[in-house]
Amino acid sequence: MVGECRGLLLDIVPQPNISDQWLWRHEVGGGYSMRDAYHLLTTMDPPCVDTTPDLIWHKHVPLKVSVLAWRLLRNRLPTKDNLVRRNIISHDSQLCVSGCGGLETSHHLFLSCPVFAPLWCLVKSWIGISSADPDLLQDHFV
Structure with a gap:
């Protein structure tokens, strides 16, 4: 509001x-x-309501975790697609570090990489929740 x-x-x-x-x-x-x-x-078009600041910058969340979440949700992590966009690495070296053959993006690393994405199931099991996995990073975070 x-x-x-x-x-x-x-x-x-x-x-x-x-x-x-x-x-x-x-x-x-x-x-x-x-x-x-x-x-x-x-x-007028409905405004984009960002409810994540209260979740990200919560006093009980360690600062390094908050910074990681903030950078992840704003696509500011040094993934290979971002490094290519900034001309730090070449286009031909943007494949996923896991060797799965996909392009390394935040979405790929956290949600669709066959090597790293299954870790979310382990995290959910560890904290004792079960849910369907959303396809958007923002929804997954919330």
Whole structure:
């Protein structure tokens, strides 16, 4: 909800040379009405709500785990596809380190690699939960 409000506030700009007056960009005349705000909120695309910060940066989660999760969910790990994109390694050396033949991406390493992906079953067994494995890293994390 905070992100939605912050996004709406970006559409209100102070007017120079006019004291105590604001301009609402979504109305032709610049005036603000609840009707116009309601119309904007009900017709705009739903915002991307990121619920993971509370999970990632929890006080009981070690900092190194939080940093790894943050980098993983934002595709900032030094996987071979990211290294190729940054011109650190060549295109022909982006195969998975496990030798399975797949392209090394975060998704591949954590969810679809035949060597590393089965580790999730062991982790779930270790912490005593059972669930269907989601296909997205974000869903898997939550």
